[in-house]
Every structure is written in structure tokens, then in C-alpha cells.
Amino acid sequence: xxxxxQSPRHKVTETGTPVTLRCHQTENxxxxxxxxxxxxxxxxxxxxxxGVKDTDKGEVSDGYSVSRSKTEDFxxxxxxxxxxxxxxxxxxxxxxxxxxxxxxxYFGPGTRLTVT
Amino acid sequence: xQSVTQLDSHVSVSEGTPxxxxxxxSSSYSPSLFWYVQHPNKGLQLLLKYTSAATLVKGINGxxxxxxxSETSFHLTKPSAHMSDAAxxxxxxxxxxxxxxxxxxxxxxxxxxx
Numbered sequence: 001x002x003x004x005x006q007s008p009r010h011k012v013t014e015t016g017t018p019v020t021l022r023c024h025q026t027e028n029x030x031x032x033x034x035x036x037x038x039x040x041x042x043x044x045x046x047x048x049x050x051g052v053k054d055t056d057k058g059e060v061s062d063g064y065s066v067s068r069s070k071t072e073d074f075x076x077x078x079x080x081x082x083x084x085x086x087x088x089x090x091x092x093x094x095x096x097x098x099x100x101x102x103x104x105x106y107f108g109p110g111t112r113l114t115v116t
Numbered sequence: 117x118q119s120v121t122q123l124d125s126h127v128s129v130s131e132g133t134p135x136x137x138x139x140x141x142s143s144s145y146s147p148s149l150f151w152y153v154q155h156p157n158k159g160l161q162l163l164l165k166y167t168s169a170a171t172l173v174k175g176i177n178g179x180x181x182x183x184x185x186s187e188t189s190f191h192l193t194k195p196s197a198h199m200s201d202a203a204x205x206x207x208x209x210x211x212x213x214x215x216x217x218x219x220x221x222x223x224x225x226x227x228x229x230x
Contacts, residue, residue, distance in 0.1 A: 031216055040125075042206060042220040043160075050215045058217075090159060096216045102148030102167060103210070105218060107159040 003027055004108040006091050012114045019078040021111050023091030025071075031096040032074040033105065034058075034066060036087040043090060049074055050096065081115045088112050118143045118211045122221035130229045135179075135194040137224045139207030142188065148210040149190045150218075151181055155203045163205075166190060177201070202228045 003026030013019050023032060031050055035043040035058075045058030047066040055066050063085060065077045078085055092105040123138040141147055149166040164175025171183045177200075181192045190207060207221040 033218070035220075040222060042222040044220070045217065048215070048217065056215065092160075094216060102150070102165055103216060104150060104162045104165055105160075105208075107152075107161075109159045 004091060004093055004106060006089075006108040006111050008111060009109065010112045012116060013081050014116055015082055016080050019081050019113065021076045021078075021089055021091075021113070023074045023076070023108060025074075025093045027093060027106070028071060029093040029095050029106075030071075031094040031103075032068065033092040033094070034064075034074065034076045035090045035092065036060065036085075037090060037110075038087050046076065046089075078113075081113075083115050086113060086115045118147065118209050118219055120207050120209045120219055120221040122205075122207050122224050124224050125222065126225050126227065128227040128229060129197045131199055132196050135192070135197045135201065135226065137192040137205050137207075137226065139181075139190045139192065139221060140188050141190060141207070141209050143209060143211070149181075149183065150208040150210070151175065151179070151190075151192050152206045152208060153203050154206065154223075160206065163192070197226075197228050199228050199230065202226055 005024045007022045033048040034046040044060045049055045049068040067075045089111045091108040094103045094105045119142045121140045151163040152160040154160045164173045174180045179194050204223045204225045210218045
């Protein structure tokens with residue numbers, strides 16, 4: 001299994017509080033992604049990173065920010081949590097070398113976040 | 117624009133019978149396609165990927181998928197379902213526009229009946 005961990009694995013928080021989720025990899029892969037999974041929607045991309053300090057928005061980025069100061073760590077922050085952000089969050093990594101892929105993604109175990 | 121449609125949200129089969137999970141894609145160029153499986157309360161695991169080297173792709177656990185450009189399809193099949201195949205399956209297309217991104221289908225939940 002690819003070395004990807006997510007922390008925390010479960011979190012309950014109150015509306016309006018900031019929350020940070022961490023993704024850590026030991027594979028030295030260039031790309032890291034944050035998704036949320038909700039019933040009927042599959043996985044939707046929140047933000048992704050293609051290198052240290054290089055990040056971009058996905059399709060559902062409102063209310064979220066990210067940071068990547070080291071290759072191995074990718075942080076997702078909910079600036080002020082809302083009930084609509086209750087979801088399961090998955091981190092994924094991918095090699096993404098310069099030549100064309102395809103490059104598969106490897107997924108972490110997920111973080112279940114509940115906003116009350 | 118790239119997109120992927122999984123035609124069935126739920127599929128039920130009896131153990132020992134064939135499995136067919138359908139996926140259609142839309143891509144302006146030759147796509148990279150993947151199938152992932154997610155067992156309950158687990159992360160996603162790669163089943164197989166289309167590399168353009170062969171249109172019939174074999175994956176893990178007896179699954180395979182056939183890329184059909186004329187039909188823009190990448191259906192997942194297995195000759196004989198096992199109880200352990202019960203899971204959710206995702207068809208994914210990747211796109212490269214300076215950086216790599218992935219678009220997921222909404223998933224097909226496979227139920228295997230004893």
C-alpha cells in the first residue's frame with residue numbers, strides 16, 4: 001500500500017470553528033489532492049497541489065483553503081466550518097511526472113468530519 | 117470538456133453470475149481511464165487503468181474493462197461475481213491541461229446476492 005496517512009480519522013466540530021485536516025505521504029509524489037465524498041456525488045475535487053507551494057482550486061473550493069510547505073504534507077483548512085461541510089474527506093497522491101501518464105492516484109483512508 | 121457517466125447507481129447480481137458496470141466518457145482527446153473500488157468505510161483502490169496499449173485491460177481480482185472509442189465506453193466486467201466484490205465502483209477520467217486532474221463518476225454500488 002502507498003504510504004498515505006490522514007489525520008484525524010474522525011472529527012466532530014461546531015459550526016463556525018476552523019478545522020485543519022492533514023495528509024501525509026512517504027512516496028515523494030509530486031501531486032496531492034483533497035476530495036470530499038458525499039452520497040450521489042462521487043468524489044469531488046476541493047483543491048490540489050502540483051508541487052511545494054503550488055496549489056490550485058477544484059470544483060468545490062469555496063470555504064476551503066490548502067497549504068503545502070513540504071512535499072510530504074498537504075493541509076486542508078475549513079476556515080469556518082458549516083453543516084454543509086459534513087462529509088468524508090479523502091487525500092490522494094499521484095506521481096505526475098513531466099511525460100504523459102496515465103498516472104493512477106493512491107488514496108488515504110479518509111477523514112469523517114461532522115459539523116454540528 | 118471531459119466528463120464521465122456511470123449509467124447505473126446500483127447493480128445487483130447473484131453470486132457466480134457475470135458482473136457488468138457501465139461507464140461512458142466524454143473527452144476531446146485520447147483519454148486516460150481508470151476503475152477504482154471502494155469497500156465500506158475504506159479508501160479507494162485501483163482496479164485497472166487504460167493505457168492505450170491495449171483496448172482490453174485486465175485488472176485485479178478477475179476484473180477487466182474494454183475501451184471502445186466508437187462507443188465512448190469503458191465498461192467493467194467480471195465473469196463470476198463473488199460475495200467479496202460487493203462494494204462501490206468508480207469510473208474515472210484523467211485530464212491534463214498543464215496539470216493533472218481527475219474526474220469521477222458518481223459511482224455504482226454493487227450488491228452480490230447469495
